[in-house]
Amino acid sequence: MTNALELAGISHRRVNLGEIEMHVAELGTGPAVLFLHGHPALWLTWRRQMAAMAEAGYQAIAPDQRGYGDTTIPSDVQAYDIEHLSGDVVRLLDALDLEQAVVVGHDWGALVAWYTALIHPGRVRAVAGLSVPFVPRTPVPPTQYWRETIGEDFYMLWLQEPGVADALFNADVERALNGRWTLDREGWRNGPATNSLTFRSPEDHQVVIAALKRNGWTGPLNWYRNFDRNWELLAPYDGRTVDQPALFIGGENDQVLRFMPPSLMDGHVTDLRGADILPGVAHWMQEEAPDQVNRRLLGFLAGLSGETRE
Numbered sequence: 001m002t003n004a005l006e007l008a009g010i011s012h013r014r015v016n017l018g019e020i021e022m023h024v025a026e027l028g029t030g031p032a033v034l035f036l037h038g039h040p041a042l043w044l045t046w047r048r049q050m051a052a053m054a055e056a057g058y059q060a061i062a063p064d065q066r067g068y069g070d071t072t073i074p075s076d077v078q079a080y081d082i083e084h085l086s087g088d089v090v091r092l093l094d095a096l097d098l099e100q101a102v103v104v105g106h107d108w109g110a111l112v113a114w115y116t117a118l119i120h121p122g123r124v125r126a127v128a129g130l131s132v133p134f135v136p137r138t139p140v141p142p143t144q145y146w147r148e149t150i151g152e153d154f155y156m157l158w159l160q161e162p163g164v165a166d167a168l169f170n171a172d173v174e175r176a177l178n179g180r181w182t183l184d185r186e187g188w189r190n191g192p193a194t195n196s197l198t199f200r201s202p203e204d205h206q207v208v209i210a211a212l213k214r215n216g217w218t219g220p221l222n223w224y225r226n227f228d229r230n231w232e233l234l235a236p237y238d239g240r241t242v243d244q245p246a247l248f249i250g251g252e253n254d255q256v257l258r259f260m261p262p263s264l265m266d267g268h269v270t271d272l273r274g275a276d277i278l279p280g281v282a283h284w285m286q287e288e289a290p291d292q293v294n295r296r297l298l299g300f301l302a303g304l305s306g307e308t309r310e
Contacts, residue, residue, distance in 0.1 A: 027051065046062040
């Protein structure tokens with residue numbers, strides 16, 4: 001199993017975005033493809049996509065997003081709202097002298113990708129979301145919506161309280177990362193802290209663990225604590241559609257599809273060129289099934305060749 005540290009040619013640098021400094025990994029030359037990781041991950045979740053993109057003639061760019069890895073970790077909860085997160089994408093493109101990029105995101109990174117395409121359409125050449133589809137604005141704030149439709153035990157509601165999940169996860173980072181952390185409550189310590197992420201090399205696994213031990217979980221969890229704030233910030237865009245060429249890739253065994261199905265995009269993503277569900281694949285599809293994901297991404301990118309977009 002090839003680990004990220006063995007991938008030849010990847011360069012690393014910290015890019016000044018004004019409010020934060022962002023650690024960025026880069027590989028290859030050509031049209032830019034920007035990869036945005038989810039929770040809890042780092043740039044290296046895209047290591048196999050970066051290699052495939054570079055080999056195919058693209059410039060692969062994968063940052064640690066704010067709150068993660070070697071990127072700045074703001075202390076203010078509101079520093080993780082969608083204005084800041086989508087703004088980071090635009091500021092990174094500016095810093096790299098890129099007018100546009102194809103933006104690919106997984107999990108939380110997918111939400112950032114979709115909403116950057118919505119808020120800053122001129123900067124996103126095309127968009128692909130893995131695991132999480134574009135989610136239109138709900139009629140009421142998300143926390144109220146979840147209580148009414150899913151119930152008080154929904155894990156995203158549990159994550160809203162500052163310090164609670166943070167303390168549990170910080171007390172045993174490896175257990176939190178390896179376990180079914182979205183279901184953890186007071187009894188979260190039950191069961192062994194074995195590595196369930198068997199698709200990730202031990203070396204890469206330790207890189208993620210070391211970053212979480214160094215930085216803590218509060219930055220990553222603050223992303224979740226902005227759902228209602230994001231709902232307010234996105235009010236001016238209510239009813240606007242994502243019009244760029246778009247792709248969705250989901251995993252058949254990904255629990256996210258239970259409450260965020262791709263049907264949510266109907267009427268809201270106007271140029272959806274595929275909504276592929278990978279059989280037998282769960283949440284971390286870009287690592288679990290990299291060849292399948294790469295084939296779909298490269299096919300999507302090939303379909304953009306020769307197209308122009310204002």
